[in-house]
Amino acid sequence: MNTSLRPQRLRRVQLAVPGSSEKMIRKAAASDADHVFLDLEDAVAPSQKVEARKNVVEALNTLDWGKKTRCVRINDLSTKYTYEDIITVVSGARENVDTLMLTKVKSVSDVLFADTLLRQLEETLGLTKRIGLEALIEEVEGLQNVEEIAKSCDRLEALIFGMGDFSASMGVLIKPDGKVGPYPGDVWHYSRFRMVMACRAAGIDPVDGPYADFRDPEGYTEECSRSLTLGCVGKWALHPAQIPLAIDVFTPDADVVSRARKLAAAYDEASKQGLGAINFEGTVVDLASIRMFGAILKQADLIGM
Structure with a gap:
């Protein structure tokens, strides 16, 4: 595996943006986030999937993204949308997309599917830039196979721990306010620690996932500090208000x-x-x-x- 092919990217904060919202996409392009991922998955209703692809391609091709990493989160392989997500985005945006984010990754084969399709597209389209992959660990099978997934291919640049879907996959108790039920410590410690260890062994970036309550800056900052301590290079932001908090924590003194x-x-x-x-x-x-x-x-x- 040729790890020298992986570009080094800043991932202190990854801003999530619905691919169906042109207004939010424009704001994201003008934000201070290091990395923006335009979402075709959970944030987009099934009836809007096709239109969202068009929005995403248009935004990647026309907006000024500065030095940001431009990423698109695609639908997972259990859906009918995956291959068309990849083909439409890459064919339309070409060199204007930096990475694709794979969702609900359970095994090495999920990553290799995307790697193979991307290689074929790059060759067919004559692309001059290699498109990277990022993968969400948000299913129990994904965490069980995380070491193999992290080393699956040299196109893979980062793993992200998605605690929302992971809690559903595990059957973790979630209270009506979105908080985890009573537990003596950090209920995600083992999962994050194991993912970070797998990433470091493979030479890729570990990133922590979302903190849903954007009106709780103290809670978000604490979660950033926990993931930094464990070795993560950054965290997701679900709202622009979280961007400066993550940047502050993940920027060394x-x-x-x-x-x-x-x-x-x-x-x-x-x-x-x-x-x-x-x-x-x-x-x-x-x-x-x-x-x-x-x-x-x-x-x-x-x-x-």
């Missing part, structure tokens, strides 16, 4: 980045002299220390800090 770079530079210089560990301004630095700084420095480089 400038002072931390500056110190990490100084430590890395000092260690690099020391290693050239044959030293395995050094004392730099009161901190013992060795190879393990440098590896711990790696995620922070990679994120900072992508941001341009």
Whole structure:
């Protein structure tokens, strides 16, 4: 698997936008989100699926998206919409779509279906840019197979934990207000941890899914902090109000980045002299220390800090 083919993208916040709403799509293009996914799945009624594809293609081709990653979330393979979603979007938008998001992924074969269809389309259309894949882990089968899914193909760039559908798949108790029933701790800890571990082993990005109550900034910020601590690179936003909150959490502190770079530079210089560990301004630095700084420095480089 040639992982060098994967572009490095900033995913601090992925904004969800219904593909059927031209107004919301225009606002999303002008937002500060790193990544926007135009949704053809849950946010679009069956009667609007075909029209939403046209809206999405038109928006990708005509709006100014800046440096955002332009993604389209397609319908899952249990529906009749999947292959036409892929063909219509890719044929219509061509190089103006960066990634496709696969939904309810249960096994490697789901990813390979999309990979094969995309390869054929790219060759047929003569595309100059390779389109990436992102996959939602939101079914129990998907989590059971997450390690294999993460390593399924070099077109796959990220996995996202979708706790909404996953809770239904697991039969988790959801109260009328949308909150999870009583549980001593984070009910999603194991699921997120396992997905992050699979992503890191495969060299792809782990992303945390939605927090439905956009009127609860404290709760959303706490969830961002939890997923960051576990190793996620970003989180979904279901409303523009959540964008600055996610960006704030997933942007490394400038002072931390500056110190990490100084430590890395000092260690690099020391290693050239044959030293395995050094004392730099009161901190013992060795190879393990440098590896711990790696995620922070990679994120900072992508941001341009």
